[in-house]
Amino acid sequence: MKKALALMLIAFIVVSGAFAGGSKEDSGKTEIYFLNFKPEIADVYTDIVKPAFESAYPQYTLKVVTAASNQYQSTLRSELSKSAPPTIFQVNGPVGIAENVNTVAPLQDTDFYNLLADKGMALSLDGNVVAVPYAVEGYGIIYNDAIMRKYFALPDKAVDISSAEEITSFETLKAVVEDMTAHLDELGIRGVFASTSFMPGSEWRWTTHLVNPVLQAEFGDLATAQSAKTFEFKYSKNFQNIFDLYLNNSITPKGMIGSKADADSMAEFALGQVAMVQNGNWAAAQILGTQGNVVADEDIKFLPIYMDLEGEETKGINVGTENYLAFNKNASAEALEGADTFLTWLYSSPEGKEIVTNDLMFITPFSSFSSDEVPNDPLARQVNIWMNKDGVTSIPWVFNGIPSEQWKADFAQAMLEYINGNYTWDQVTATAQDAWAREAELTGR
Amino acid sequence: MEKALRKYFPLFALPALICFSLAFLIPMVWGFVLSFCEFATITDATFVGFQNYVRAFTVDNYFTQAFWFTLGFTIVTVISINILAFALALALTRNIPGTNAFRTIFFMPNLIGGIVLGWIWQVVLNGVLAGFEKTLLSDASYGFWGLVILMNWQNIGYMMVIYIAAIQNVPTDMLEAAAIDGANGRTTLFKIIIPSVMPSITICLFLTLTNGFKLYDQNLALTNGAPNHQTEMLALNIFNTFYSRVGFEGVGQAKAVIFTILVAAIALLQLVATRRKEVEN
Numbered sequence: 001m002k003k004a005l006a007l008m009l010i011a012f013i014v015v016s017g018a019f020a021g022g023s024k025e026d027s028g029k030t031e032i033y034f035l036n037f038k039p040e041i042a043d044v045y046t047d048i049v050k051p052a053f054e055s056a057y058p059q060y061t062l063k064v065v066t067a068a069s070n071q072y073q074s075t076l077r078s079e080l081s082k083s084a085p086p087t088i089f090q091v092n093g094p095v096g097i098a099e100n101v102n103t104v105a106p107l108q109d110t111d112f113y114n115l116l117a118d119k120g121m122a123l124s125l126d127g128n129v130v131a132v133p134y135a136v137e138g139y140g141i142i143y144n145d146a147i148m149r150k151y152f153a154l155p156d157k158a159v160d161i162s163s164a165e166e167i168t169s170f171e172t173l174k175a176v177v178e179d180m181t182a183h184l185d186e187l188g189i190r191g192v193f194a195s196t197s198f199m200p201g202s203e204w205r206w207t208t209h210l211v212n213p214v215l216q217a218e219f220g221d222l223a224t225a226q227s228a229k230t231f232e233f234k235y236s237k238n239f240q241n242i243f244d245l246y247l248n249n250s251i252t253p254k255g256m257i258g259s260k261a262d263a264d265s266m267a268e269f270a271l272g273q274v275a276m277v278q279n280g281n282w283a284a285a286q287i288l289g290t291q292g293n294v295v296a297d298e299d300i301k302f303l304p305i306y307m308d309l310e311g312e313e314t315k316g317i318n319v320g321t322e323n324y325l326a327f328n329k330n331a332s333a334e335a336l337e338g339a340d341t342f343l344t345w346l347y348s349s350p351e352g353k354e355i356v357t358n359d360l361m362f363i364t365p366f367s368s369f370s371s372d373e374v375p376n377d378p379l380a381r382q383v384n385i386w387m388n389k390d391g392v393t394s395i396p397w398v399f400n401g402i403p404s405e406q407w408k409a410d411f412a413q414a415m416l417e418y419i420n421g422n423y424t425w426d427q428v429t430a431t432a433q434d435a436w437a438r439e440a441e442l443t444g445r
Numbered sequence: 446m447e448k449a450l451r452k453y454f455p456l457f458a459l460p461a462l463i464c465f466s467l468a469f470l471i472p473m474v475w476g477f478v479l480s481f482c483e484f485a486t487i488t489d490a491t492f493v494g495f496q497n498y499v500r501a502f503t504v505d506n507y508f509t510q511a512f513w514f515t516l517g518f519t520i521v522t523v524i525s526i527n528i529l530a531f532a533l534a535l536a537l538t539r540n541i542p543g544t545n546a547f548r549t550i551f552f553m554p555n556l557i558g559g560i561v562l563g564w565i566w567q568v569v570l571n572g573v574l575a576g577f578e579k580t581l582l583s584d585a586s587y588g589f590w591g592l593v594i595l596m597n598w599q600n601i602g603y604m605m606v607i608y609i610a611a612i613q614n615v616p617t618d619m620l621e622a623a624a625i626d627g628a629n630g631r632t633t634l635f636k637i638i639i640p641s642v643m644p645s646i647t648i649c650l651f652l653t654l655t656n657g658f659k660l661y662d663q664n665l666a667l668t669n670g671a672p673n674h675q676t677e678m679l680a681l682n683i684f685n686t687f688y689s690r691v692g693f694e695g696v697g698q699a700k701a702v703i704f705t706i707l708v709a710a711i712a713l714l715q716l717v718a719t720r721r722k723e724v725e726n
Contacts, residue, residue, distance in 0.1 A: 074688055081486035099691045102489060198582065200669030258582030258671070259571040406689040413673040420583050420672060442504065443691055 032338040033063045033331075035072075035079055035086040037323065040285060042066035044359045052351060053342055060338045070201055073099070073405075080328070087331040087339045091131050092322040093400030094226045097123055098443070104130040105329035105336060112325075112343040117367040123324055131324035134347070135362035138302070138383035138394070139209055139280030140317035142287075145299040147275040150187055151180050158182075164301070170238075170308035174245055180275065181249045187275070191251025194265035194277035196243075198419070202261040203412035205278055206243070208399040210305065211411070212318050214239050215398040217309050225401025229445050231436035235309060236429040242307040246278070247419065254419050270295055278305065280318075281363070281379035288377070300378040302386055304395075316386045320397025321365070403439035410435040480698040497699035501686075507674045508700055511682040518589065518678065519657030522596045526653050527646070530601045534608030535634075548609065552602035559599075563666020566595045570667075581668055588668040588676035595663055600656065604649045611645035612638060643723040647716065654715055658708045679704050 036045055045064040053062050065086070067075035072090065079086050080103060091097055097104060106128035107113045113132050116122060123131040148164040151157065158179040159172065167173050180192045197205065214235045219225040233239075247254055251274050262279070263286065269277040270290035287293060287300065304317050327339055346352040348368040356362050361375040363383060374384055387394055402408060414431035417423040423431075475487070480497055482490035501508055533551060537544050554562070570591045571580050581587050615638055623633050639646075661680035664670070670677030670685070677685070683704060687697030 077486060081488055095691070099485065102485065198671075200582075200671055253578050255578035255583055256575060256580055258580035259567075259575070404690040409685075409689065413671060416582060416672050422672075438504070439690065442693075 029059060029061045030332075030334045030338050031061050031063055031084075032088065032335055032342055033065070033084065033086045034088045034339075034342075035076060035090070036064055036066040037072050037090040039066050039069050040282070041360055044355070048355055048359050049346065052355065053345060056345060056349070056351070057338075057341060060342070062342060076100075085328055085330060087328055087335045088325055088343070089328065091123070091324045091326050093324065094123060094222070095400065095402070095404070095443075096324070097125055097130060097326075100326065101125065103326075103328055103330065105327040105331075106130065107132060107327060110327075110340045110344075112340050112347070115344065115347055115366040115368050117365055121321070121365055131326040133321040133324050133365050134343075135323045136319060136321050136365050136383075137280050137282060137323070137363070138317045138319040138379075138386065139278070140305055140386075141276050141278050141303040142269065142283070142379065143276045143301055143303055144269065144272065144274075144295050145301050146296065147187055147189060147272070151176070151183065151275075154183060154186060164303065167303060167306070168313040170241060170306040170312070173303075173306045174241075177245055177249050177276075188272075189251075189275055190273045191268075192249040192275050193246045193251070194268040194274045195252040195260035196246050196250055196257050196419075197260040197262045197265050198257045198412075198416055199259060199261045202263075203415075204408070205262060206415060207408040207412045208402065209280070209318065210242065210278065211239065212397060212399045213305055213307060213309060213312075213315070213395055215401070216395050219398055219401065222396065222398050222401050225398045227445060228401065229437065229440045231433055233429050233432050235307075236425070236432075238307040238309050240425050242305060243415070257419060258416070266290070276303070281377070281383050284377035284379040285361070287379075297378045300382070302379070302382045304386075314392055316389060316392040316394045317383070318397060319383065319387055319394035320400075322397065322400055403436060403443050403445065407432075407435045407439045476698060477702055480695060480702045482698075483692060483695050485692075485694065493695065497695040498703070500693075500696045501700045501703065504696070507677060508679075508682055508686075510674060511677050511679050514589070514676065515658060515660075515678045518592060518596075518660070519654060521593055522600075522657050523650065523653045525593065526597055526600045526604055527649055529597065530604035530649065531608050533601065533605045534612055535638075537605070538609055538612045548606070551605055554599050555603045557599075559662030560666045562595060562599055563663045566591065566598075566663075567667050570594075582671045585672060585675035588671070591667055592660070592663065592676070595667060596657070596660070599663075600653060604653065607645050607649055608642065611642035615641045640722075643719070647719040647723065650715055650719055651712060655708060655712055658704075658711070 034045070036042060042064075045066070050062045050064060054060065065075075065079070076086070076089055080089075080100075089100075091100060091104075104125060107122070108129040113119075113122065113129055116132055119129075121133050122129045143164055145164060152162050152164075159175050161167065161172065161176075164176075167176060177192045180187060180189075184190065184192075197203070214233070215225055215231075217238075218232060218234050219228055247257075250257075251268055252260055265277050266279065266283055266286040267290050268274045270287045270293040272294040284300070287295060288297075302317050304312070304315055306312055309315075325343065327336055329336075331339070347356060347364060347366050353369060353373060356364060357369075357373050357375055361377060361380065363374055363380055371384075374380055386392065411428075411432050414423060414428040418425060418428045479487060479490055481492060481494060483493045483497075484490035537548055537551075541547075557565075567581060570587070574580055574583070574587065579587070581591050619637055619641070620633065623637050628636065659680055660678055661684070664676070664678045664681045665684075668676045670681055674682075679700075683697050683700045686700055687694055
């Protein structure tokens with residue numbers, strides 16, 4: 001008897017131990033699980049958005065998890081196969097949709113989708129709207145106008161123009177940059193451009209953003225790019241123009257760029273060591289947050305990326321998005337309804353909109369925002385100025401049509417080999433072409 | 446007693462067995478099954494036969510390239526780590542003052558995690574190479590030797606501890622007898638000490654061999670395979686394959702199965718080969 005009792009007791013402990021954590025208290029609330037993509041604003045979600053939403057809608061609990069930088073895809077995949085998968089997740093464009101065809105839910109009947117000003121910006125799959133963009137971003141060459149003014153005041157400058165705003169072609173840009181390199185000491189800088197960062201994981205400014213104008217010139221729009229079986233790299237020479245300009249007038253010698261991360265480049269700009277850096281409005285926080293930042297808000301401005309493409313004097317900065325939200329169709333109906341409620345609240349209620357503008361700092365594509373409800377950081381304001389500039393059209397983001405991550409990796413490595421002196425530019429071009437053809441086939445184009 | 450043990454054996458083995466199957470057996474079997482499937486999440490898989498195994502070698506040659514790189518790396522590190530660790534163990538079993546302090550210092554690198562070590566060494570090596578206006582990514586050989594240095598620094602202390610324990614256990618009567626018979630240091634080392642510590646050599650060779658093949662975090666943090674996949678090792682290649690393209694999860698899985706079989710085969714061969722050299726004390 002005693003033995004049997006002991007036996008049962010042990011069995012009980014073992015079983016309860018094995019299943020501990022499996023049971024959960026049912027509080028009667030519906031959980032909305034949002035898997036956040038942007039680590040730089042993770043705290044805003046947990047500290048501001050979550051309490052505000054939960055007090056406005058007490059029947060819901062909001063769970064926000066943020067994936068580590070550059071780890072979103074892998075985090076999303078492992079989270080999706082769990083028993084409590086995310087309700088709302090982010091996709092980076094058509095390629096992201098293709099990765100999640102079995103997960104994305106139709107959104108055309110949601111209030112959230114109806115907020116979208118230009119319905120054409122949403123992504124569709126088999127006639128259903130499945131992803132809605134939530135933030136528009138712009139990038140170009142960020143410059144420090146104080147240094148530029150100093151340059152244009154030089155008595156022996158080699159150009160006739162007298163302000164950075166007058167730069168509207170690659171030719172002028174090149175003349176200015178090279179002359180600035182000749183006057184580094186007078187300008188008090190150590191290089192015109194910040195480091196061309198090539199530390200592993202920091203190549204994205206070149207493999208996606210810098211190649212975008214070239215992709216746009218060749219394919220025209222995203223739809224063409226995302227179905228393209230081959231990439232001719234017709235404007236390879238133009239890409240090389242600007243890439244060489246970055247490399248040859250940089251604060252960092254070519255041999256050293258492998259040790260520079262994109263954060264280093266932003267720090268160099270913030271510390272006034274360089275005059276220009278290629279990046280987007282999301283980098284405002286990085287510049288303003290650098291300790292010892294010497295750049296005044298009003299001196300942070302955008303210049304389009306000129307590379308001698310035809311008609312580029314009428315082109316502005318690159319404006320678009322790779323931030324789309326999708327719903328998980330495997331989530332419960334209540335959770336999906338909650339997700340719609342949450343996002344509609346965030347992007348249309350006065351309280352939510354204030355958080356979006358001031359704390360999340362998004363320029364949104366929603367009709368619920370008026371034109372003066374934009375974030376107050378200098379680069380967001382610049383994006384707005386460039387989007388509304390007369391005689392200039394923004395370059396749309398076409399790089400979302402790049403067939404796979406592997407293409408970006410191969411292209412980045414070819415560029416690195418070019419910098420190391422092991423590849424000619426023709427080999428870089430060939431790598432980009434071959435890799436595109438291979439990846440397009442492998443991904444079923 | 447014996448009878449009671451036999452009776453309750455299943456009960457006492459049960460918790461460990463449950464853990465073992467949950468954390469090891471089931472994932473391994475499932476992973477093997479998945480290598481024949483196309484899948485995005487592990488719950489919706491469709492069977493595709495050997496396609497993944499074919500693709501592992503036909504799409505690009507990075508996997509075979511990674512194999513040769515890993516093999517070269519493993520050979521170099523197995524030799525260097527074991528020789529240096531053994532030499533240190535010999536030195537630190539003499540009666541030198543401060544032996545214990547030295548043992549602790551040499552062992553310490555082992556307590557730091559791989560990613561952290563990778564970053565530390567990346568900064569150190571880039572700092573040294575900066576004097577020549579180069580970085581670890583300038584040339585694949587820098588990455589290779591950087592990894593070798595890192596691996597030695599991390600593993601020598603651990604292997605040294607194993608060797609020290611073995612050397613201290615060499616029977617003193619044998620050493621005394623050898624000394625009386627007039628054996629010099631060299632003869633004592635090769636005829637007495639090394640044969641006596643053969644079991645430890647087996648263990649250390651096994652550990653360094655498998656560590657070399659399985660290296661991942663240090664590789665990720667130090668070079669991440671750059672330049673041009675030339676410093677990419679097998680484990681990193683498998684990880685990259687899994688996430689690099691839509692629909693390539695299965696290919697990564699297939700590579701992982703090949704990798705497991707390969708490492709197991711090499712490790713077994715090594716065990717058989719060195720076991721034969723072991724002598725009874």
